[in-house]
Amino acid sequence: MVGHDAPRVRRIERRARGAGVTTRRGEARSGMVAGVRGTVLGAVSPRFFYGWLMLGVATLGMFASGPGQSHTFSVFVGPIAEELAVSPAAVGSAYALATLAAAFALPFLGRLVDRHGPRWAAVRVSLLFGLACIAFGGAPNLILLGLGFAALRFLGQGSLMLISANLTSQWFDRKRGTAMSLVALGFALSMAVHPPLGQLLIESFGWRAAWVGLGLLTWAILLPPYLMLVIDRPEDAGLRPDGAVAPPLKEGETETPAEIKGLTLSQATRTSAFYLVFCGLFSVSMLVTVLHFYQVTVFAENGFSARTASLAFTVSAVTMAATMPLVGRLLDRVATRFVFAMALVTMSAALLLATVIATLPGLIVYALVFGLTNAFSITLFGYLWPRFFGRKHVGSIQGTGQTGLVIGASLGPPLVGFAAEFAGGFDTPLRWAALFPLAMALLVGLFLKTPAALGADAGRD
DSSP, X not given: OXXXXXXXXXXXXXXXXXXXXXXXXXXXXXXXXXXXXXXXXXXXXXXXXXXXXXXXXXXHHHHHTGGGSHHHHTTTHHXXXXXXXXXXXXXXXXXXXHHHHHHXXXXXXXXXHHHHOHHHHHHHHHHHHHXXXXXXXXXXXXXXXXXXXXXXXXXXXXXXHHHHXXXXXXXXXXXXXXXXXXXXHHHHHHHHHHHHHHHHHHHHHOXXXXXXXXXXXXXXXXXXXXXXXXXXXXXXXXXXXXXXXOOOOOTTOOOOOOOOOBOOHHHHTTSHHHHHHHHHHHHHHHHHHHHHHHHHHHHHHTTOOHHHHHHHHHHHHHHHHHHHHHHHHHHHHSOHHHHHHHHHHHHHHHHHHHTTOOSHHHHHHHHHHHHXXXXXXXHHXXXXXXXXXXXXXXXXXXXXXXXXXXXXXXXXXHHHHHHHHXXXXXXXXXXXXXXXXXHHHHHHHHHOOOOTTTOTTGGGO
């Protein structure tokens, strides 16, 4: 906001002090927490766009979703199976079923975000997520363990990621690609931090106490910024997405928020764009999960040790973090359908490369391509829904879309696993699977357009 006229800055500061920076639906207009938000807004806005602060909070939310992500659960499977006297396969089955069940609650969460705002939802989800972590540490049997998995997957992998994407979507429009790629770095950081942290806690205190620690850490990371910093939309603070300057006011004219555009869920599902976005993301979600799940097994078929195969995960994680800003800039500068098609082609390339690896340099090439695939995947997850359907009802639309993505992630590994048993190896199933994103790339590149009812972004198709 540097360079804005002084009267406009004063109006923003008055809005911050007077309204307490509240959301649209009846929050208290006074009190210490609202006062802190107003003070921070008044201090920040004359110096830089408040949305960058919201971007930092959204990145924290993405990072803190770690206890609900597969990369964190991976270090707990062995200790849990040993103490409960069940097989790792039984723990994995409970996890898969719980993930599938949790997916169907996401549309409800999306509607709540639309109705009450991301801050209202974020505070409640973070409270429940911390409690779910603590309760998970006390699970006495496989049934309650499965219920714990469902709660952690819904609140962490589902809800916190949805809320982080929603908050970013509200504050950024033309710079949304760059913003989403920066928020996605929180996920990459979680991949680097949560597994070794979980392992350290297990070795020091046992797996049950480790989950208590993760729950307390979640509260410490999320509750202060959610309560004291988050403003749902820039319009609630007299601002505009991306820090855009509103037209100068004429004498006697009062400031009114810009109209927030967006299709309803019903309107969105009547467009071809919804199904192209849905099916494209479904294919990526399903097949990225397949490669994560079976990577070590596939490499073993090609003669690599588990230790060597683990190198690919490290290379992919570094590549993912390094290329996410590039993906964001592409989304801001290149027609969206072409970037989406590029992501789908990259997914196909990763699947095909996994079937032809014979040397260490080949493994590294695969890992680089798979890392880029992950960078596309995590950035597009939050970018495409508001891009094609607007901000107004993006919570319900993204919640419905994300349900399909989680279902795809749940079904992919068993389907490919059964196909590999029938075919006598993974090469043939992975090569056939590569046709799905390749076909979607063609359809997206040719037919994905901004719905006519939204219209404003047609030039960015």
